[in-house]
Amino acid sequence: MPSEFALVAANELSIPFQRLSSFSRLVRTTAWVLRFARWCRKQRSEIERYGLTASECEAVENLLVRQAQLESFPDEMRSAEYGKDVASSSEIRGLAPYVDEHGVLRVYGRVDAALCMPYSARRPVILSHKHSLTELVVRQFHAQMKHQNVDATIAQIRTRFWVTKMRRVLKEVISSCNECKLQRTRPMPPIMGPLPEDRLEAGGWPFKYTGLDYFGPLLVTVSRHREKRWVALFTCLTTRAIHLELAHDLSTDSCIIAIRNFVCRRGPVHRLRSDNGKNFVGADREAK
Template structure:
């Protein structure tokens, strides 16, 4: 094959690639007929540009800016915390093998690699979604006053994770329980951790699950966020019993028809209450309140009753009828 050079001004492909209207394209001679030098002999074709054979060595300076990225977003298993732990365990193994420059390990994932891979996963999430708090605390500066985590007094542990400060340093608990790991709200990994513990503890409720979860992790958003994730559990939704709602009966005619006040009355007692005796150094006495309620107007009349005897009630009823009139019907 013999290759020849076509200059830009004679290249018909550039007519379309550089943009033109359909009318210009139809009237363009270069597009319709091709380069004019093709009608001439090959000796008059454009010559190749002079090729530079000896190129001088040039050292280019490149400025690379690194930004912390959440590598868990593009992971294949964002909804399974168990699989994410194993994926990042292999990532940690790869990083450690590259740093140690040793032969790659072909053994199964160890417990230490699972733990350190989980630390790598959670630290990358915190550095992106809790960047302000993480940046301030990593530089030994106090947490911003406008931060939502200011009440938790966050700290950075020896493993580089953002944790709850708290006041349990002297408690007989392990380090994870004293200082749970902070998790950002509405993150796929946070939801995956909640679902993982929800299934592990046999579909526990929101309050029990949050108490168990806070022994190691502290999701921002608390019980409302945990309940939102649990409500999407299909098995819990299917097994949730539906309470039967009984249809209440129709109201009686005395309640819905217009009548004078206390035409039909109901009476009940409330109490006991204690009132101080008139004599000094005497124990307080019990008393009760007789409540007279009108059926139709819901008017209420209160009478003080000394005790639960019949005579006391009859006296209260006489005081009531002397003020309000005699009812036609009294319900007790």
């Protein structure tokens, strides 16, 4: 048993899996706590003068995984340590679990006996879907995979961990992910207001009910120089036909002239609708 496990067993260190927000933060926090405990025992090395080492993080990860496995699979861990088959009622019996040299429960593989094989390339570590550490692991892989689909994330997780009922755990993580919620949201169209009676008139003449607005300015050539001009857009609220009139500027007088030209060409207007532009308000005041 590694020294880290002996230290935990001697001091009865409780690991708060559910109190940290990510698996990497849990690993680093636990590693600093274990280093502080070694320093208190005068067990200090030269490489510990700087940041955490890869071997420390790997040992802490084994510690966390073993603690989670002891809480989730106590009978299976005991059977695997004594070289016995797990019970037929166990949910991981089909994985043929075994305990490696670090005391971690893994899925059986035919190449695990190769001593020259890197530790990171070993068969996946078994985790229960009920343990809080599993959610931290799945959440970290979900973020590393940039919130991709379920199958791609599961394939990446299984390179290191074998989680029971993994698809269910991953869907729960995705459903609680704020970034995924933003990606899945769809804008709600606003409820449109009721149409005015002007839009529903069926037996009137064209431009009986008319809307008026301006667009521009447009550059036009006058003699040898260019000047700005605006265009008054008249639209029939019933047939949606349009009529254009040139406006010299945005003054009230130009607006009145454009309206007069329009009426002379298209006939009388029963109601003229527009916004509260100064030229429109001025024209309405002059008409009254």
